[in-house]
Amino acid sequence: MTAGIIYAQQRLRKQRIYSINPQRINMCGQLNLVCFDKTGTLTEDGLDVSGFLRVHEGRFLSLERDVSTPSLVRSSFIAAMATCHSLTNIDGKLSGDPLDCKMFEATGWVLEEPTAEETALHDQIMPTVVRPAASAASATPSCGDADMELQELMNSYEIGIVSQFPFSSALQRMSVVTSNLGQRRLVAFMKGAPETVAGLCKKETVPDDFSPVLEKFTRQGLRVIALARRKLEAKITWHKVQTINRSVIEANMEFLGLIMMQNKLKPRSIPVIRELQSAHIRTVMVTGDNMLTALSVARECGMIPPHGKVVITEAVPPRDGQVATISWQYADDTAGWVATHDTKDIQIKVEDDTSKDGLLDTCYHFAMSGKTFHVITEHFPDLLPKLLLCGTVYARMAPDQKTQLVEEFQKVDYYVGMCGDGANDCGALKQAHGGISLSELEASAASPFTSKFANIACVPNLIREGRAALMTSFCVFKFMALYSIIQYLSVTLLYSELSNLGDLQFLFIDLAIILVIVFTMSLNAAWKELVPQKLPSGLISASLLFSVLSQIVISAVFQVTSFLAVKQQTWYEVWTPNSDTCSSSKLNITLTYNSTDIEDARNIKNYENTTVFFISCFQYLIVAIVFSKGKPFRQPSYENYPFVVTVMVLYIFMLFIMLYPVEVIDWILELVCVPYKWRIRMLIIIIINAVVSFVTEVVLLDLAPWKFLFKRKELGLNQHTANNQQVALLLFLTV
Numbered sequence: 001m002t003a004g005i006i007y008a009q010q011r012l013r014k015q016r017i018y019s020i021n022p023q024r025i026n027m028c029g030q031l032n033l034v035c036f037d038k039t040g041t042l043t044e045d046g047l048d049v050s051g052f053l054r055v056h057e058g059r060f061l062s063l064e065r066d067v068s069t070p071s072l073v074r075s076s077f078i079a080a081m082a083t084c085h086s087l088t089n090i091d092g093k094l095s096g097d098p099l100d101c102k103m104f105e106a107t108g109w110v111l112e113e114p115t116a117e118e119t120a121l122h123d124q125i126m127p128t129v130v131r132p133a134a135s136a137a138s139a140t141p142s143c144g145d146a147d148m149e150l151q152e153l154m155n156s157y158e159i160g161i162v163s164q165f166p167f168s169s170a171l172q173r174m175s176v177v178t179s180n181l182g183q184r185r186l187v188a189f190m191k192g193a194p195e196t197v198a199g200l201c202k203k204e205t206v207p208d209d210f211s212p213v214l215e216k217f218t219r220q221g222l223r224v225i226a227l228a229r230r231k232l233e234a235k236i237t238w239h240k241v242q243t244i245n246r247s248v249i250e251a252n253m254e255f256l257g258l259i260m261m262q263n264k265l266k267p268r269s270i271p272v273i274r275e276l277q278s279a280h281i282r283t284v285m286v287t288g289d290n291m292l293t294a295l296s297v298a299r300e301c302g303m304i305p306p307h308g309k310v311v312i313t314e315a316v317p318p319r320d321g322q323v324a325t326i327s328w329q330y331a332d333d334t335a336g337w338v339a340t341h342d343t344k345d346i347q348i349k350v351e352d353d354t355s356k357d358g359l360l361d362t363c364y365h366f367a368m369s370g371k372t373f374h375v376i377t378e379h380f381p382d383l384l385p386k387l388l389l390c391g392t393v394y395a396r397m398a399p400d401q402k403t404q405l406v407e408e409f410q411k412v413d414y415y416v417g418m419c420g421d422g423a424n425d426c427g428a429l430k431q432a433h434g435g436i437s438l439s440e441l442e443a444s445a446a447s448p449f450t451s452k453f454a455n456i457a458c459v460p461n462l463i464r465e466g467r468a469a470l471m472t473s474f475c476v477f478k479f480m481a482l483y484s485i486i487q488y489l490s491v492t493l494l495y496s497e498l499s500n501l502g503d504l505q506f507l508f509i510d511l512a513i514i515l516v517i518v519f520t521m522s523l524n525a526a527w528k529e530l531v532p533q534k535l536p537s538g539l540i541s542a543s544l545l546f547s548v549l550s551q552i553v554i555s556a557v558f559q560v561t562s563f564l565a566v567k568q569q570t571w572y573e574v575w576t577p578n579s580d581t582c583s584s585s586k587l588n589i590t591l592t593y594n595s596t597d598i599e600d601a602r603n604i605k606n607y608e609n610t611t612v613f614f615i616s617c618f619q620y621l622i623v624a625i626v627f628s629k630g631k632p633f634r635q636p637s638y639e640n641y642p643f644v645v646t647v648m649v650l651y652i653f654m655l656f657i658m659l660y661p662v663e664v665i666d667w668i669l670e671l672v673c674v675p676y677k678w679r680i681r682m683l684i685i686i687i688i689n690a691v692v693s694f695v696t697e698v699v700l701l702d703l704a705p706w707k708f709l710f711k712r713k714e715l716g717l718n719q720h721t722a723n724n725q726q727v728a729l730l731l732f733l734t735v
Helices: 003-014 024-028 038-042 076-083 098-107 116-120 133-137 146-155 194-199 210-218 269-278 291-301 370-379 384-388 399-411 423-431 442-446 458-495 503-521 542-567 607-627 641-659 663-669 676-703 705-710 719-732
Strands: 017-019 033-036 048-056 088-090 093-095 109-112 128-132 159-168 173-180 187-192 223-231 254-262 282-286 309-316 325-330 338-340 364-369 391-395 416-420 434-437 449-451
Touching: 003 017, 003 024, 003 458, 017 458, 024 434, 024 458, 033 038, 033 399, 038 291, 038 416, 048 098, 076 098, 076 159, 076 173, 076 187, 076 223, 076 254, 093 098, 098 109, 098 223, 098 254, 187 194, 194 210, 194 223, 194 254, 210 223, 210 254, 210 291, 269 282, 269 291, 269 458, 282 291, 282 399, 291 364, 291 391, 309 370, 364 370, 370 384, 370 391, 370 399, 384 399, 391 399, 399 416, 399 423, 416 423, 416 458, 423 434, 423 442, 434 442, 434 458, 449 458, 458 503, 458 542, 458 607, 503 607, 503 641, 503 663, 542 607, 542 676, 607 641, 607 676, 641 663, 641 676
Parallel strands: 033 282, 033 416, 282 391, 309 364, 364 391, 416 434, 434 449
Antiparallel strands: 017 449, 048 254, 088 093, 109 128, 128 159, 159 173, 173 187, 187 223, 223 254, 309 325, 325 338
16 A cells, blocks of 8 residues: 555655655645645745835934945944844855845845964864955955055944844844954844834834834835844953853843835746645745734735735734733724733624625635744643634744644644755644655655645645545555455355465466556556645445445455355356366367366366456456546556556456466366356456446446535535634624
């Protein structure tokens, strides 16, 4: 049964999708919800600086776009952009976080790192130095131009990066401590999420219109980064900085302003989201970015349709003796929040969006931040499952919260996929039923699957291959179950006559038929489209059991019928080596074969054995064809050429030795010659058996309207189902 997984893994490798846990491939065939990271997954890795807003005396200046303006070169704002990063030079090329690269390149500055020889000459580690490109371009003065050298040294502007506090997804910020050439006091710079940075700055330095300005740009889908600085006290020296706690540095900062960066959707994001939704697979965004930016991208890529309404949920933990509260607001509503202390009576106005047929034209999507998610899980656990059924955007989520969110989805019976590219996605990628990394760095070590192509087109490809592998496993399971039962019936019937199948008959069935069929029927490739229809979640399902049981009954009926019918023939007698019931047949092919008949002590050679052997061999081939399903999860079986050739060869061979017996083959397989009329009757029985099996499996099980009785209930199978779930939640909130 692992053959289907092996073949699926090989096909995935051709699509540049690699797996470190092939057993997860089958689970990917069950995915009905996929979580996506935003930056680098749905959107491009590269960010372009769209503009920036500097702050002067607690007020925002006008929007600026040219970072390289000469008047800004020595400003603290540009210094923060040039120093607050974790970039390094590798073979003369800047390497590091794409956001850091874009921000640094926009300044036009130069980064120089000390060599090992330079560091060895000093007691302390030499810092990384950044400076404007103009400084680097100046010519080196001659030895005689001492005054010119001194003048250029005085005019040069260099900043050394003394210490770094790297970016933390949990803290949503990073900071550096720098030293300006010619100055003794150190300066700290910080960048990160605007809300986080503003909270660590002096209140008088943060503009009063900070929130509306931030909202204005995030609604446009821009990624907003905040910058801050602090001139450290003289007592904080170079040596103390190396061991000091970052919380001491990242406090009482001076707010410098905002940088707006444009993050475009990848070309494949919109069609892939549309393909998943057409297959009734839910799509959810889980990001560490700003809420409004995430909502803008969700609308742009189609996660939230144009007519969809977004309800932002905000929860506040208990404080000052007050209980935890939850607030609700439409994303496009400028009115105040509607708050509650419990989940029994929450008033949210919902317009009448029902159409003439009584179905909703408007769908509702809930969005929440990581802080809200934490409060709800801790103080409103009963409400969380209901919110999960309708939640589409989860913003400002820490890495551990992403993992917890995947776990919560799994608790409400979702099969969850996760697609991300960063180290902060590792936990969620590992926890999900199907985690797909778009990066070959840290995420690929934790994720079961890694795509060499950095776009989400790998997600539907993986689901298709998962469905094909799972369908193949079901087909092989059913075939092996029928093989065992058919052979059990054959042996049981022959035991009633104190007979059995011969050793070479067993060997022929196992090697020539079963083994070859199993490996070739597993070669069907995945179907090219994702369909809404779902596969059973396990082997113990009504559709699979009915399929197996119906074929068992059919096989038993025809095998018992042929076994009893052969005894009713006028020519029937207890077979002996001297029996000659087919001497009148003109179709026997007799080959000269000199051998001495050995006494058949095990009573293998008889008419019942020959009849049961032929009928059972054809039944193996019949169920192999009937169970080898194609669309909508696999390519049609007629496109599986090895399987088609194998079945045709086996059919031709079996028909040939049944209708035109060859003495040497009969001797090897311990078969006896039967009259030609009985061979034709066996052929008729086989044809009727094939027709009945095909009609039962294909028509009654696959095409009959009542097949939906066997379809397991899925969460979020179609848009109306999702709408009903969302409306149910709104009704729960006292519409």
